Amino acid sequence: MALYPEIEPYEQGMLDVGDGNRVYWEACGNPRGKPALVLHGGPGSGCTPYPRRLFDPEAYRIVLLDQRGCGRSSPHASAHGTDMSVNTTAHLLADLELLRRHLGIGRWLVWGVSFGSMLGLRYAQTHPEAVSELVLTGVATGSNAEVELLTRGLGKIFPEAFERFLAELPEEERDGNLAAAYNRLMESPDPEVRRRAARAWTDWETAIIPAPPRSVARFEDERFRLGFVRTVTHYWGHGHFLPEDAGNVILRDAYRLNGIPGTLVQGSLDLGNLLGVVWRLHHAWPGSELVIVDEAGHNAGAPGVQEALVAATNRYAAR
DSSP states (O other): OOOOOOOOEEEEEEEEEETTEEEEEEEEEEEEEEEEEEETTTTOOOOGGGGGGSOOOEEEEEEEEOOOSTSSSSSSSSTSSSSSOOOOOHHHHHHHHHHHHTTSSSEEEEEEEOOOOOHHHHHHOOOOGGEEEEEEEEEEOOOOHHHHHHTGGGGGGGGHHHHHHHHHHOGGGSSHHHHHHHHHHHHHSHHHHHHHHHHHHHHHHHHHHHHOHHHHHHHHHHHHHHHHHHHHHHHTTGGOOOSSSSTTTTTGGGGGTTTTEEEEEETTTGGGGGGGGHHHHHHHHEEEEEHHHHHHOOTSTHHHHHHHHHHHHHHHTTT
């Protein structure tokens, strides 16, 4: 199914969520349509116009936001003085509820990609009364095993890029939690240390996750790169701020999704599949369907992936 035409927001604003943070949000489509919430990835990438086109604008009231510290929200994580202690999963979940009430929405479909899929899953598990359906792609659950795979495990597959990735760290930091080690560099008072660390991290991401040109271009924007890497390493280096051991919290609590229909759209070449997380989630969540797209990776805009996402939102529009 083809993407819907490009549309612009009919409403937008800055929501004061406390802790000195203001979160940008926008609404597109039909003001009286079925509410749908879009959760971007990263964490820290910010929302883009692309997901708007995955929803029928006549049927949906599409709400997008820039999560704390990124995009048009303020303060931006690229500013060294920004307090990251008030940017955690619990804070983001509270922001979603504040936005839902601010917009007068009872229940909404939740769409998420990558980190946004983890956030959407945890939101549905902790606020099931607010979620009508879930549509997730590039599925991640925020587990320590996923972080270990993406920062160290893939080093055997991309040895040259991994050697460059490690080289930016002091030798004594290379055997531990690599995300946490990079986060310490991103919190350095020395701006040159932060710049070098941000570049090394995005070079590694680009090496392991082939991305469309528009995503690579964003890494060339220094403000974006600094904020993105600081936020990613902040979450990845602290177990995604999930309760207890981040190993299996979302899979453990999959029973809380009972009664919520969901569609999981996953590229067969998404390297996160090496851990089998999406299959395990699907089997632990009776109301879910799993759509595997051959020859697609970790990319919501890949051929086959976007068609499956549009098909899912079309189907749920009638519920």
